[in-house]
Amino acid sequence: xxxxxxxxxxxxxxxxxxxxxxxxxxxxxxxxxxxxxxxxxxxxxxxxxxxxxxxxxxxxxxxxxxxxxxxxxxxxxxxxxxxxxxxxxxxxxxxxxxxxxxxxxxxxxxxxxxxxxxxxxxxxxxxxxxxxxxxxxxxxxxx
Amino acid sequence: xxxxxxxxxxxxxxxxxxxxxxxxxxxxxxxxxxxxxxxxxxxxxxxxxxxxxxxxxxxxxxxxxxxxxxxxxxxxxxxxxxxxxxxxxxxxxxxxxxxxxxxxxxxxxxxxxxxxxxxxxxxxxxxxxxxxxxxxxxxxxxx
Amino acid sequence: xxxxxxxxxxxxxxxxxxxxxxxxxxxxxxxxxxxxxxxxxxxxxxxxxxxxxxxxxxxxxxxxxxxxxxxxxxxxxxxxxxxxxxxxxxxxxxxxxxxxxxxxxxxxxxxxxxxxxxxxxxxxxxxxxxxxxxxxxxxxxxx
Amino acid sequence: xxxxxxxxxxxxxxxxxxxxxxxxxxxxxxxxxxxxxxxxxxxxxxxxxxxxxxxxxxxxxxxxxxxxxxxxxxxxxxxxxxxxxxxxxxxxxxxxxxxxxxxxxxxxxxxxxxxxxxxxxxxxxxxxxxxxxxxxxxxxxxx
Numbered sequence: 001x002x003x004x005x006x007x008x009x010x011x012x013x014x015x016x017x018x019x020x021x022x023x024x025x026x027x028x029x030x031x032x033x034x035x036x037x038x039x040x041x042x043x044x045x046x047x048x049x050x051x052x053x054x055x056x057x058x059x060x061x062x063x064x065x066x067x068x069x070x071x072x073x074x075x076x077x078x079x080x081x082x083x084x085x086x087x088x089x090x091x092x093x094x095x096x097x098x099x100x101x102x103x104x105x106x107x108x109x110x111x112x113x114x115x116x117x118x119x120x121x122x123x124x125x126x127x128x129x130x131x132x133x134x135x136x137x138x139x140x141x142x143x
Numbered sequence: 144x145x146x147x148x149x150x151x152x153x154x155x156x157x158x159x160x161x162x163x164x165x166x167x168x169x170x171x172x173x174x175x176x177x178x179x180x181x182x183x184x185x186x187x188x189x190x191x192x193x194x195x196x197x198x199x200x201x202x203x204x205x206x207x208x209x210x211x212x213x214x215x216x217x218x219x220x221x222x223x224x225x226x227x228x229x230x231x232x233x234x235x236x237x238x239x240x241x242x243x244x245x246x247x248x249x250x251x252x253x254x255x256x257x258x259x260x261x262x263x264x265x266x267x268x269x270x271x272x273x274x275x276x277x278x279x280x281x282x283x284x285x286x
Numbered sequence: 287x288x289x290x291x292x293x294x295x296x297x298x299x300x301x302x303x304x305x306x307x308x309x310x311x312x313x314x315x316x317x318x319x320x321x322x323x324x325x326x327x328x329x330x331x332x333x334x335x336x337x338x339x340x341x342x343x344x345x346x347x348x349x350x351x352x353x354x355x356x357x358x359x360x361x362x363x364x365x366x367x368x369x370x371x372x373x374x375x376x377x378x379x380x381x382x383x384x385x386x387x388x389x390x391x392x393x394x395x396x397x398x399x400x401x402x403x404x405x406x407x408x409x410x411x412x413x414x415x416x417x418x419x420x421x422x423x424x425x426x427x428x429x
Numbered sequence: 430x431x432x433x434x435x436x437x438x439x440x441x442x443x444x445x446x447x448x449x450x451x452x453x454x455x456x457x458x459x460x461x462x463x464x465x466x467x468x469x470x471x472x473x474x475x476x477x478x479x480x481x482x483x484x485x486x487x488x489x490x491x492x493x494x495x496x497x498x499x500x501x502x503x504x505x506x507x508x509x510x511x512x513x514x515x516x517x518x519x520x521x522x523x524x525x526x527x528x529x530x531x532x533x534x535x536x537x538x539x540x541x542x543x544x545x546x547x548x549x550x551x552x553x554x555x556x557x558x559x560x561x562x563x564x565x566x567x568x569x570x571x572x
Contacts, residue, residue, distance in 0.1 A: 013443065014442065014443040014466070016462050016463070016465065016466045017307065017308075017313070017462075017465045017466055017469050018307065018313045018315050018316070018462045018465060018466075020307060020308050021303065021304065021306060021307070021308070022303075022306050022307070022308065022310050022359075023200070024308050027176075027179075027303070027304045028175055028179060028203050028206070029172050029173070029175035029176040029179060029304050030172070030304070032171055032172035032175055033170075033172040033445045033446075033447045034445070036170075036171065036172060036445065036446045036447060037443070037445045037446055037447075040446050057166065059210070060171050060210055061209070061210055062207070062208065062209050062210070063171070063206070063207070063208050063210075064205070064206070064207035064208075065205065065206050065207075066204070066205050067202070067203055067204055067205070067206075073308075156300065157299065157300040157323070159319050159320070159322065159323045160319075160322045160323055160326050160450065160451075160456070161319045161322060161323075161450065161456045161458050161459070163450060163451050164446065164447065164449060164450070164451070165446075165449050165450070165451065165453050165502075167451050170446070170447045172447050173447070176302050176303075176304045177302070179302065179303045179304060180300070180302045180303055180304075183303050216451075309486070313462075313465075314461055314465065314489050314492070315458050315459070315461035315462040315465060316458070318457055318458035318461055319456075319458040322456075322457065322458060343452065345496070346457050346496055347495070347496055348493070348494065348495050348496070349457070349492070349493070349494050349496075350491070350492070350493035350494075351491065351492050351493075352490070352491050353488070353489055353490055353491070353492075
């Protein structure tokens with residue numbers, strides 16, 4: 001299966017021996033660590049900095065993943081990430097785990113993330129600076 | 144938020160210091176380890192045995208989770224699990240992470256699992272024995 | 287192998303499917319998560335509270351573990367913990383992972399921990415309150 | 430602190446957000462995942478192949494680690510690995526986690542590994558092929 005979406009952000013990930021389960025497959029829960037890593041890197045790459053974790057946070061509200069085929073320890077894997085939608089206080093990311101050698105998609109994942117004010121402990125509107133940085137990075141407008 | 148679903152299978156889980164991230168929250172990826180643990184335990188409790196991992200496997204095809212509120216290291220958490228639907232080669236599980244003290248739901252999760260023949264590497268029909276064991280355990284018929 | 291040391295603090299631990307590696311063994315790195323969990327619980331049980339993590343920390347300076355025999359997912363395991371020595375700013379813990387059913391020792395571990403002032407970022411003398419609480423808990427004096 | 434030992438094998442490692450604990454430090458147990466990853470890579474690089482995991486295994490008998498200073502998520506870390514001693518059925522590895530930018534040593538680790546026959550479930554003599562491959566890789570004889 002090849003992917004119809006276009007991804008500009010591609011992060012090669014380093015698998016660990018401890019990621020592999022009894023079947024020789026990378027354990028499902030590890031995928032979410034890798035998606036998380038790619039999200040953090042995406043935001044850093046787009047913003048040119050890490051978030052100011054004293055003030056703001058971007059928290060995961062919903063995750064939905066399709067496991068297409070297993071990942072093995074010897075596989076060369078990258079996580080591809082793109083933002084596909086902006087709401088008022090939330091946005092939607094599409095991600096996929098791809099075999100770098102075959103371009104086969106191993107797993108796809110949709111995540112809804114919420115922009116969060118750490119002081120008030122409430123969702124807050126996504127800043128225009130963040131939206132603009134994402135659109136500039138992706139090279140096209142995003143709904 | 145209290146849950147509308149009824150869960151018979153309730154597994155208290157033991158959190159680890161390494162499960163907690165920089166915000167003091169249990170990391171998202173850990174939830175899936177806990178859901179996995181509860182699934183494995185559910186199947187064992189329902190079948191009266193572990194799966195014969197030489198022959199058959201039950202693999203996760205799709206996972207969708209809603210993160211309602213954070214879990215802290217000092218929280219007392221249980222994972223509740225029930226089967227809500229049988230297809231031909233797949234079935235659907237509902238799970239939730241619940242604060243044992245307050246009964247607040249921290250996270251809900253729907254999983255589609257596929258019955259898998261390890262020899263042919265193909266999905267196979269869910270056995271009647273498994274369906275019956277689940278219905279007997281749950282105490283009611285399941286679509 | 288049975289253990290010569292006496293342990294009063296025994297923490298049954300919950301293994302997770304994701305803890306198991308390709309050989310069906312609990313991965314070595316997981317042992318340290320379990321030892322950490324037992325340390326945190328020990329300190330909580332001895333002190334009657336969690337540490338005030340805004341002010342003080344107890345950090346691991348050195349860990350030395352002997353892996354005696356593998357732990358399997360179906361094993362019933364407990365971590366046993368005791369303090370065997372107090373220095374000025376550090377103390378030594380002995381721990382072991384034990385099969386609850388057979389009493390076989392699976393792994394032993396010695397840890398040197400340092401009492402740490404989070405404000406000055408320097409080691410600080412272990413408080414008499416902590417020493418007394420440990421000796422009272424263990425039921426005998428400790429060098 | 431700079432290291433007195435010479436390391437030829439240097440593996441840059443990719444940290445994950447889930448590796449970081451409540452103090453913002455990479456959790457102690459994660460170090461052992463990283464050391465494991467570096468060991469597996471070392472053996473692969475030295476032997477030109479992965480081990481034949483159906484027949485032989487190299488298992489960890491003893492691990493001893495000194496935690497010198499914390500690793501932060503934003504640190505650039507590599508694991509350095511070398512073999513320093515061969516016994517009959519075991520050998521000793523030295524490893525260290527190093528800040529790639531400052532060359533500061535964050536943690537050092539000594540591991541005793543045992544060559545293991547999976548069929549007889551007994552330690553077996555280290556093959557001359559393995560010893561020679563290691564010495565050739567390191568560029569000097571090893572006791």
